[in-house]
Amino acid sequence: MKTTLANFDKAFENRVRLQIMSILVANDNYDFNSLKELLEVTDGNLASHLKALEKEAYINVYKSFLGRKPNTSYAASEKGKIAFLKHLESLENLIKLQKT
Amino acid sequence: MEKQEIYSELHSIRNLMERSAKFISLSGLSGIMAGVYALIGAGIAYLLVYGQSLTMDYRENLLQEAELLWNLFFVALAVLILSIGTGILLTLRKANKNNQKVWNPISKKLLFSMLVPLLTGGLLILILFYRGYYGVIAPTCLIFYGLALVGASNFTFEDVKWLGLMELILGIFAALIPGYGLLFWTIGFGLLHIIYGTIMHFKYDK
Numbered sequence: 001m002k003t004t005l006a007n008f009d010k011a012f013e014n015r016v017r018l019q020i021m022s023i024l025v026a027n028d029n030y031d032f033n034s035l036k037e038l039l040e041v042t043d044g045n046l047a048s049h050l051k052a053l054e055k056e057a058y059i060n061v062y063k064s065f066l067g068r069k070p071n072t073s074y075a076a077s078e079k080g081k082i083a084f085l086k087h088l089e090s091l092e093n094l095i096k097l098q099k100t
Numbered sequence: 101m102e103k104q105e106i107y108s109e110l111h112s113i114r115n116l117m118e119r120s121a122k123f124i125s126l127s128g129l130s131g132i133m134a135g136v137y138a139l140i141g142a143g144i145a146y147l148l149v150y151g152q153s154l155t156m157d158y159r160e161n162l163l164q165e166a167e168l169l170w171n172l173f174f175v176a177l178a179v180l181i182l183s184i185g186t187g188i189l190l191t192l193r194k195a196n197k198n199n200q201k202v203w204n205p206i207s208k209k210l211l212f213s214m215l216v217p218l219l220t221g222g223l224l225i226l227i228l229f230y231r232g233y234y235g236v237i238a239p240t241c242l243i244f245y246g247l248a249l250v251g252a253s254n255f256t257f258e259d260v261k262w263l264g265l266m267e268l269i270l271g272i273f274a275a276l277i278p279g280y281g282l283l284f285w286t287i288g289f290g291l292l293h294i295i296y297g298t299i300m301h302f303k304y305d306k
Binding site for chain 1: 110121
């Protein structure tokens, strides 16, 4: 029981953060606006969750310009991918535990 | 955490991974329509080449009259434009219904991975046409289209890969058996599209 809870990641307690992470794990990178459209969240909400993930070093941020418009894209870091997989495992374990 | 909650969490993860990495608004109906256009086009082409005498054993027609060639070219072009037009229209409609944006990172990748082999193939076919290598045009169409589909299948439904592989096999056979280009072309672009479109329609559009 203890081992599963140890893997349970506080950074993913929030649903939007977990959702962001699942998109970034499934894709090489994703830009801010596409994330916003897919998750149907507000700019501020998304930005604050991205900041939190960045602080954990789970994601890398790339800023560039498309013409004159700033374009920010995000990619999952190696650390973030491992944390995400561990979190998924702990979710699985929780289900298994409740079955028995 | 409640079990139900974990399940819904896992479901949302799975759903997002799929929706973010795959373009799922391709419409099955557009496949069927493309097949129908191709069949009509092939019918017209057959009449143009072999005239009104509907015999299958006369295979030595030399395609040399310029007028006939241009007519065939325009038939093919019309089929292509109609198919792409219908495809875009129905995809836009389905994307609207799915609440998926048509222009997203995935559809861009999908389009790019299709356009590279299609434009290369298209140019090659124009060159072959210009040089008079008519016998290899149908297999070239099928092979490059097949390659485009296999490449694009990374960004959309798995089923597209199977359609692509079938087109590739047909293309190779068409190259092996020269003179039956129109027949293979009809199977590849007509029949296969209709079968594929019907499967997709009942699998995903329902």
